[in-house]
Amino acid sequence: MDQSAFYGVVAATNFTLLGLWWVAIKDRDDLNGSTGPGRTMAYLVSLQFVIPAAVSLLAQVAPDIAAIWRFAFAVAGVLGAIGVALLANQFARLTASTVLPWVFAVVGVPLYLAVALGAVWPGLSEAIGLALTPIEFEGLLICLIVILGVQEAWFVTMTPRRDSDTIR
Secondary structure, three states, X not given: OOHHHHHHHHHHHHHHHHHHHHHHHOOOOOOOOOOHHHHHHHHHHHHHHHHHXXXXXXXXXXXXXXXXXXXXXXXXXXXXXXXXXXXXXXXXXXXXXXHHHHHHHHHHHHHHHHHHHHHHOOOHHHHOOOOOOHHHHHHHHHHHHHHHHHHHHHHHHHOOEOOHHHOO
């Protein structure tokens, strides 16, 4: 597949998902601004769509100049890992869920770190036995991150909140 077309679709999909997320939380007092922790969690979920969308746009700027997309993916990987770790922590604080925060952290943080590592080490995909170019490897990881982001949005929206007096 043409990488520009692929990343164009990924960017458009993620910006659409971001818009849908904003619509989904518009009428949710616990996520749209009435509480600081709720606002923070809503923002951290939005990062799960903004980061893949932004790097997908940047991957199209000059696909033949690897330094541009590599830098973007390295930064995005680090920021995404921090964001998903913070989301897992916030989700654990605000809900009674004990398994999902762990899943968010154990799956999301390594995925984002793999994005960063793949950007700075072009031979990573080959080293783990995948016959993918570095930009294809990043695309595979971004697809997995998008799937995770959709799941995070679903669970943040659907998981009951703790009572405000029991929030840690």
